[in-house]
Amino acid sequence: MSARDQLTAAMAELLWERGYAATSPRDVMARAGVGQGSMYHHFGGKHDLAVEAFSAVAEEMAAASSPLDGDGSPLERMKRYLAIPRAGTRGCRVGRMTQDPQVVADPELLAVVAGAFDAMLARWERAIAEAVTAGELPASTVPADLARTLSAVLQGGYVLARAKGSQEPMDAAVRGALSLLDAAHAAARTSDPPD
Template structure:
């Protein structure tokens, strides 16, 4: 891993552990094993580095989701693959968790990748659900946009429930419930 990547990965870890306000440039440098000169050679400062770290987390979420969405199977199977993929439910979503970080949400530039990621995810799911409705796989009464938003909310809420209870079982139950709701619309 080159210096720039070490800085980004260290910032991602620290944002996860400490939040934006609790992540100091000194902590980033210590975690990454780089000096101040290296950090400022690659980034204009902490906000610039945090944007790169948040963007990387957002890009990884999109890539993993797209792998499931573009894979084989029916629309419901592909959405099921996305919902059922292995996750560390007790850690939460690396992007969704940022919505609870005031330092990130208060800065439009830091918030933007979070907003864009969830907008993309809802749009992508809406498109898949519309595809399923158009092909006759799903009930014509299904509202793709509403279901897409509900599916994203279930995943994010499932993380919250699992973390609050200290049990991944609650995440699995939330996903199972979402799959049940979706299955109710299969023709």
């Protein structure tokens, strides 16, 4: 593994553990096991290194929402994706960035964050629209709205889990969302039969 790769890997880890502002070039070099010269040879500085390291993380996260595009009924895919285990107290690697003032003030970093969310929300919207077409959700459902609601449940779940230092609030938030989706499913069958 090249020094360059060691640096991006170390930066990605530290961005998750400590956030952008709280991560110093020193920390990164120490974890990567390289000297200062290497870092400033390969990157313009902390900012450049963070952009490159975090872009990879963001793509990875966006790809992680692919189960929403998978096989099976749309509603089942949505519920399965919600139920994927998530370590709440560690926080979301992407969502956490939005609370870092230095990230939000940095157009380049913020664009990477926004892009990752856009990709995920697009997948949500497609799955939801398909569920409506299939009669699994009420015809009155607004895919763009529900996509943001369900994405927010996950992001908020991380916040609640970290506030309590416990996994439980995250799991509870997901259970509640699944229950609401079941209710919406029941409402769709009652008032709006698909066939």
